[in-house]
Amino acid sequence: MSRFSRILRAPAVQALFLQCASFPLTLGAVYLAARAGLALDYPHAALAQGIFAAALTWWRGLAAWWRAIQFVFPLALLGARQVAIPPAVFLGLFLFLLLLYWSTFRTQVPYYPSGRKVWEAVAALLPQGRALDVIDIGSGLGGLVLDLQRRRPDARITGIELAPLPWLASRLRAQLAGSPARFVRGDYESLDFGHFDAVFAYLSPAAMSALWRKAAHEMRPGSMLLSYEFGIRERTPSRIVRPYKDGPALYVWDF
Ligand SMILES: C[S@@+](CC[C@H](N)C(=O)[O-])C[C@H]1O[C@@H](n2cnc3c(N)ncnc32)[C@H](O)[C@@H]1O
Numbered sequence: 001m002s003r004f005s006r007i008l009r010a011p012a013v014q015a016l017f018l019q020c021a022s023f024p025l026t027l028g029a030v031y032l033a034a035r036a037g038l039a040l041d042y043p044h045a046a047l048a049q050g051i052f053a054a055a056l057t058w059w060r061g062l063a064a065w066w067r068a069i070q071f072v073f074p075l076a077l078l079g080a081r082q083v084a085i086p087p088a089v090f091l092g093l094f095l096f097l098l099l100l101y102w103s104t105f106r107t108q109v110p111y112y113p114s115g116r117k118v119w120e121a122v123a124a125l126l127p128q129g130r131a132l133d134v135i136d137i138g139s140g141l142g143g144l145v146l147d148l149q150r151r152r153p154d155a156r157i158t159g160i161e162l163a164p165l166p167w168l169a170s171r172l173r174a175q176l177a178g179s180p181a182r183f184v185r186g187d188y189e190s191l192d193f194g195h196f197d198a199v200f201a202y203l204s205p206a207a208m209s210a211l212w213r214k215a216a217h218e219m220r221p222g223s224m225l226l227s228y229e230f231g232i233r234e235r236t237p238s239r240i241v242r243p244y245k246d247g248p249a250l251y252v253w254d255f
Pocket residue numbers: 101107109110111112113114115136137138139140141142143144160161162163166186187188189201202203
């Protein structure tokens with residue numbers, strides 16, 4: 001599937017199309033109400049728009065939470081207008097969120113960090129006594145990469161991150177700490193996993209099947225794939241570790 005068709009199929013893009021498709025229905029409802037002598041004000045029109053969008057979303061079979069988002073969205077938009085946020089602040093917030101989340105609408109993998117216990121567990125799972133090439137695919141602010149590099153100065157630790165702001169922050173952190181860890185801005189889908197001894201992922205359920213297909217195709221014997229919190233339906237893990245007593249698992253697949 002091309003990148004363009006993947007963008008078009010992304011749930012957030014579908015939701016936007018469905019809001020747009022609801023607009024003529026709302027106009028029709030406003031018109032018919034006016035003909036019947038009932039002038040709909042903006043809040044009622046926004047309510048109608050939300051109902052149409054939620055109904056179309058249900059009809060298209062998007063995940064249940066999209067119906068709630070679609071229903072609330074027009075009313076929230078109207079509410080935001082009432083607050084009269086200065087346009088420059090609105091633009092600034094939009095740009096900040098854009099640089100932080102970037103392609104999340106397509107990848108369905110937002111930024112949220114793992115934690116120190118997870119970093120410790122990953123470090124403990126890595127083979128000792130030989131040079132290693134390790135990558136965190138979707139390295140966020142770089143916490144795991146910097147921590148691993150501190151623990152394993154003999155290893156080459158890389159982070160790849162799609163979103164510009166977290167990537168820039170991780171580069172700056174590495175520079176300030178004088179760390180040799182590498183941070184690359186880009187899409188892990190364009191990498192060859194065959195170059196790495198260990199690939200760490202903390203992504204989302206939506207990304208796992210495609211990740212498995214890529215890993216199964218590219219990873220070489222003796223290497224390992226690690227995923228925090230999200231398993232792979234198609235393949236039972238070789239090992240499962242619990243970094244936090246009652247928290248999510250860290251899954252390992254040995255190749
Ligand atoms: C849940 S965060 C994990 C952050 C970090 N690995 C950690 O453990 O704290 C996932 C990150 O993956 C990034 N991401 C999602 N899809 C990606 C892709 N295809 N290529 C590179 N980065 C991606 C997101 O921007 C986000 O920052």
